[in-house]
Structures are given as structure tokens and as C-alpha cells.
Amino acid sequence: MAKSEGTPLLIKRYASRRLYNTETSDYVTLDDISGFIRAGRDVQIVDLKSGDDLTRQYLLQIIAEHESRGDNVLPTNVLTDLVRSYTEGAQTMVPDFLAASFDMLRDGQSKVMETMSNPMTTLPGFDQIKAQQEAFMKTMMGGWAAGSAPEQDENSEETKSDDKSELDTIRKQLAEMQAALQKMTK
Structure with missing residues (x-):
């Protein structure tokens, strides 16, 4: 339009x-x-x-x-305060305050709309799941450059052991989160 x-x-x-x-x-x-x-x-x-x-x-x-x-939309007390602002010399401060208030309201509405457009962000533990996914991807993709094989580390056995324990921890946490999600949907 x-x-x-x-x-x-x-x-x-x-x-x-x-x-x-x-x-x-x-x-x-x-x-x-x-x-x-x-x-x-x-x-x-x-x-x-x-x-x-x-x-x-x-x-x-x-x-x-x-x-x-x-x-x-405008409660009586707000309308009354607006009328008073014309007589009490508050005309210089009220427009700035109202503009800032509506800017904050618009920002808040935008954030609510973003949250509503992605309902997963409102699930309890979503940030934890996201962090686990990032850790999992880092572990799985660690050292891989685009189109190349993973780099060999000097302490490859130690790294594999650390990666395995981190992967086991992620799997356990993921299973716990799935169980919690299933309970929420019942």
C-alpha cells in the first residue's frame, strides 16, 4: 500500500x-x-x-x-493529566515522555510478535536446549573446514575421550528435555 x-x-x-x-x-x-x-x-x-x-x-x-x-484506549486519569499538562507548564516534558513511552510500547509489541512467531522460545529450558545443540554441533563439526576432513590433534585419544563424555552428557540432557516436553503435552 x-x-x-x-x-x-x-x-x-x-x-x-x-x-x-x-x-x-x-x-x-x-x-x-x-x-x-x-x-x-x-x-x-x-x-x-x-x-x-x-x-x-x-x-x-x-x-x-x-x-x-x-x-x-486512554483512561480518564490519563486524559485528565493531559489536560493538566496544558495548564501547568509541563508542555515541554510531556511530548518527549509520550513519544518515549510509545517507542517502548512498540518495541515491546515487536518482541512479543517475535516470540509468538517462534513459540519454541517460550518453552521452559529453550535456552538450555539451544546451548546443548550448539555444543553438539561444535563437537560434531569441531575442526572441520568446509569440504575438508577434521584436523588430527596431537592428543587425539584424549580429545576423543572428552568429546565422547560431552556427547554422552548432551544425549542424557536431550533425553531429559524430551521427557519433560512429553509431560507438558499430555
Whole structure:
């Protein structure tokens, strides 16, 4: 949908208060603009005649309409604090705080989505399994260069003994993890 990631979608407001999408050459509603924003697109709304930027005004109107329909995202105490921030001289600090808060919220949502896209990461002991897999692969592939045989070590008998005991430990831990996973699925 986005024409360019860095360029906001330009919406022009005509004297009749109709909103015109300059990319698709058609009229749009506030719900359409809200949809563009939810889809990740930035918008800029300007008055055709004066060239004034009306984006803030329309974004606030979209929020007010959602709140009046019962889509309450902003609790009353937050709205009250916002009103107070206009009168108490906190205007300089509140925008930065809100921007930082929403950045943290977006980062948190991204991490949740990553976790949901890979449900294995939420399993208890996943990090241990991952470490065991890495140790196993290191043991199995130790010393192998791409397309060549493993290097011979001076202490090859000692290395084989260490590798065998590490491999036995990994096998035992893997069996324990499989048993624990089977119990969780029952």
C-alpha cells in the first residue's frame, strides 16, 4: 500500500472540507485515514487553499471519534493529566515522555510478535536446549573446514575421550528435555 516508506501520504482538504488522497486521486474519510495509519503509513493533511498543516487536528479528531464510540484506549486519569499538562507548564516534558513511552510500547509489541512467531522460545529450558545443540554441533563439526576432513590433534585419544563424555552428557540432557516436553503435552 505504501508508495514510499519515508514519504507521508498527502491528503488535501478542500474548502468543502472533503479530504482528497493525492496518490489515488479520490476522496477519503477519516476512517480511511485511520486505516492508512493502522497499516503503518504516515499521513500529512494540508489545507488546499492556505497550505496549513492540519494533520494534528485530524489525528485528534480520529482519536476523539474512537474514544466516543467506546474504543477507550486512554483512561480518564490519563486524559485528565493531559489536560493538566496544558495548564501547568509541563508542555515541554510531556511530548518527549509520550513519544518515549510509545517507542517502548512498540518495541515491546515487536518482541512479543517475535516470540509468538517462534513459540519454541517460550518453552521452559529453550535456552538450555539451544546451548546443548550448539555444543553438539561444535563437537560434531569441531575442526572441520568446509569440504575438508577434521584436523588430527596431537592428543587425539584424549580429545576423543572428552568429546565422547560431552556427547554422552548432551544425549542424557536431550533425553531429559524430551521427557519433560512429553509431560507438558499430555
